[in-house]
Amino acid sequence: QQGSCFSLVIPTEFVSEQEESTAQSIAVNHTPHILLVEDNELNQLVLTRYLERNGCQVSLARHGAQAVEQVFQHPYDVVFMDCEMPIMDGFEAARQIRAREMAENLSSVPIVALTALVMEGTQQACKEAGMDAYLGKPAKPEDLMRYVQRYAAQQEPPVYKQA
Numbered sequence: 001q002q003g004s005c006f007s008l009v010i011p012t013e014f015v016s017e018q019e020e021s022t023a024q025s026i027a028v029n030h031t032p033h034i035l036l037v038e039d040n041e042l043n044q045l046v047l048t049r050y051l052e053r054n055g056c057q058v059s060l061a062r063h064g065a066q067a068v069e070q071v072f073q074h075p076y077d078v079v080f081m082d083c084e085m086p087i088m089d090g091f092e093a094a095r096q097i098r099a100r101e102m103a104e105n106l107s108s109v110p111i112v113a114l115t116a117l118v119m120e121g122t123q124q125a126c127k128e129a130g131m132d133a134y135l136g137k138p139a140k141p142e143d144l145m146r147y148v149q150r151y152a153a154q155q156e157p158p159v160y161k162q163a
Contacts, residue, residue, distance in 0.1 A: 032056045032152035035076040037067040037093065038114070039085040043137075047080070047114075050141050056148060064093030071097050076109055077152040080144070081131065083115035083122070090115070091129040098130035108132075110151040114139055 034056045038044050048058045059074065061067040064081075065088040071079065079097075083090040094111050101108050113126040116137040123134045132151075135143055 030152075032077045032148050033075065034058045034148065035061060035067060035070055035074075035079040037061045037064065037079060037081045037085070037090060039063055039082060043082075047139070047144070051144065051148070054141075054145055054148075064088030064090055064096075067093045068096045068100075071109055072100065078148055079109055079111045080114040080135075080147075081111050083113055083117050083126070090131075091125060094126075094129040094131050110147075112147050112151075 032055070034051055036044065036047055036051070036058055038047065038060070039062050044060055048060065051058050059070060059076070061070050063085045067079065067081065067090075068088070070076075081090040081094060088096075090113060094113075097109065097111065100106070110133075111131045112133045112135055113123075113131045114135050114137060115122065115126075118136060126134050133147060135147065
């Protein structure tokens with residue numbers, strides 16, 4: 001039997017840290033706190049590094065159940081939520097977050113779907129689950145920062161009452 005050999009070329013763009021931070025400065029009145037919900041370690045590393053270089057504080061969750069727990073333990077400005085993960089997917093996590101926010105009369109944390117799912121109906125499924133926006137993978141760094149700016153700018157850090 002013969003196996004297959006595949007090669008993958010990932011285009012990257014290298015800029016100095018000074019150029020990067022100047023190009024993507026965030027006009028907010030506090031350090032944006034981001035929850036990145038992602039099960040792929042390489043995606044975690046790349047996205048975390050980019051967000052941190054652009055002035056964000058990043059926390060990680062490896063699956064939806066961790067995300068639901070973390071959202072109510074610490075206030076976040078934005079949650080970037082993968083949709084396909086083990087244990088609990090992003091759709092169910094978003095539904096549980098929205099249900100608890102409603103039950104406890106809490107402000108809604110912005111949830112941005114960050115997913116490789118590109119099938120017809122995925123954006124609608126994200127919306128129905130309670131997500132605020134949809135961003136396809138691979139995400140462009142400037143698109144991530146656009147959502148950080150949209151949701152973190154001109155608002156005070158979110159505060160959740162302690163359980």
